[in-house]
Amino acid sequence: MSGPPEVARPYVLLSCATSIDGYIDDATDERLLLSNDADLDRVDEVRANCDAILVGAGTVRRDDPRLLVRCARRRAERVARGLPSSPTRVTLTACGDLDPAARFFTVGDTERVVYSASGAVEKTRHRLGELATVVDAGEPVDLARMLADLAERGVGRLLVEGGAGVHGQFLAEGLADELHLVVAPFFVGDRRAPRFVGEGRFPWHPGRRAQVVEARQIGDVVLTRYALSDRCDPG
Numbered sequence: 021m022s023g024p025p026e027v028a029r030p031y032v033l034l035s036c037a038t039s040i041d042g043y044i045d046d047a048t049d050e051r052l053l054l055s056n057d058a059d060l061d062r063v064d065e066v067r068a069n070c071d072a073i074l075v076g077a078g079t080v081r082r083d084d085p086r087l088l089v090r091c092a093r094r095r096a097e098r099v100a101r102g103l104p105s106s107p108t109r110v111t112l113t114a115c116g117d118l119d120p121a122a123r124f125f126t127v128g129d130t131e132r133v134v135y136s137a138s139g140a141v142e143k144t145r146h147r148l149g150e151l152a153t154v155v156d157a158g159e160p161v162d163l164a165r166m167l168a169d170l171a172e173r174g175v176g177r178l179l180v181e182g183g184a185g186v187h188g189q190f191l192a193e194g195l196a197d198e199l200h201l202v203v204a205p206f207f208v209g210d211r212r213a214p215r216f217v218g219e220g221r222f223p224w225h226p227g228r229r230a231q232v233v234e235a236r237q238i239g240d241v242v243l244t245r246y247a248l249s250d251r252c253d254p255g
Contacts, residue, residue, distance in 0.1 A: 029167035030071070030178040031251060034187055035063060035200045037241070038216045043208035044184060051083060054204040056239045061091070066200070068094040070107050070179040072133075072170060075124075076186040077113035086123045087181070088130070106130045108175065112161050112186070116140035118147060125151040133173070135166045163195055188217035191224075191248075199230070199246040202238075224248070 037054035038044055046052045055063070067073060073087045088106040089095050095105040106128055111118070112135040118125075125132060125148065135157035136144040145154045157166045170178060180190055190196045201216075224230045233254040234245040247254065 028171045029164070029195070030170055030175045031198075032167070032178050032180060032190060032196045033066070033070070033198045033200065034180045034190060034196050034248075035066065036182060036187060036216050037202040037204060039204055039206055039208045041207045041209060042215050043210070043213045044182065044216050045214050046208050047210050047212040052208070054241075055202060056241055059202055059238045059241050059243065062238060062243070064090050064094065067107060067179060068098060070177045071175040072108040072110050072177075073179045073181060074110040074112070074186070075181050076183050077111050077115075077118055078185065079181070079183045080111050080118060080122055080124045082183075084123050085181075086127045088128045104130045107179070108133060108173075110135070110170070110178075112157065112166065113137065113140060113144060114160060116144035116147060118144065120148055120151055133170075135161055135169070137161050163189060163193055167195065184214050184217055188220055191217060191222050192220045194223045194249075197247075197249040197251045199248055201244050201246065203242050203244075205240050 036044060037059070039054065044054070068089045068091070075085060075087065079085065087109045089098065099105055108131040109124055110133045111124065114137045116136055118134065132152035134144055134148065134152045134154045136154055138156050138159040141154060141156045148154060155169055157169075167178070180186060180196070231247040232244060233247045233252065234243070236243045
C-alpha cells in the first residue's frame with residue numbers, strides 16, 4: 021500500500037549574503053551592507069520571478085524592509101503578465117509583536133500574509149486589522165503547514181530572505197530547494213554579531229554534500245548557487 025500523497029508546496033529559494041567569516045550583520049545599530057549594486061539588481065530580478073517573498077518577524081522589526089521589486093521595467097513586465105507589480109509579502113511570528121506602521125504593511129499595494137503561532141493569532145489580528153491576512157500556523161509555527169497554505173494561495177515560487185533563524189529552520193527541516201549564498205570580501209570578526217544559521221542538524225553534511233550548480237563573481241562579491249533538492253533546475 022502506498023503512503024499518503026505528498027502535500028504540494030512552493031519551490032523554496034533561500035537568499036543570503038555573508039562576510040567571509042559567515043556573518044550576516046555586525047553588532048552595531050546600523051545595517052551592514054554586504055552586497056553591491058550589481059548583486060542587488062540580481063536579487064531584484066530573482067524577486068520579480070517569484071510569487072512571494074518571506075522574512076521573519078525579527079527582520080521586519082530590525083530592518084523595516086519594503087520587499088518590493090525596485091526596477092520599474094520588471095514591475096511593468098509583471099503587470100503585463102497579469103501579476104501584481106511585486107510578489108506577495110509573507111512573514112511569520114511566534115508572539116505577534118509586529119508594528120502596523122512598518123513598511124512591510126504600509127508601502128506598496130501587494131498582498132500581505134502573516135503566519136502566526138496559534139497562541140498569538142488573536143493578538144496579531146487585533147494589532148494588524150485589515151493590513152494583512154493572519155493565518156494560524158500551529159504552535160509553534162509549522163513551516164510545512166505554512167507552505168501548504170501558500171500553495172493553496174497560488175504561490176508556486178517562494179523567496180526566503182531571512183533572517184538567520186528562519187533560514188536555519190527551513191534548512192534543518194529539509195524544506196529548501198535552492199540556496200543563493202553571496203560572500204562579501206571582508207571579515208566581521210565579532211561573535212556578538214548574527215551568523216548565517218546557527219547550530220543544528222542539517223540534511224547536508226560531510227557524508228551528503230550539497231550540489232554546487234553555479235559559482236559567479238559579481239563585482240567584488242561571489243555568488244554560489246546550491247541545489248538542495250532534486251527540484252532545483254541547474255539552469
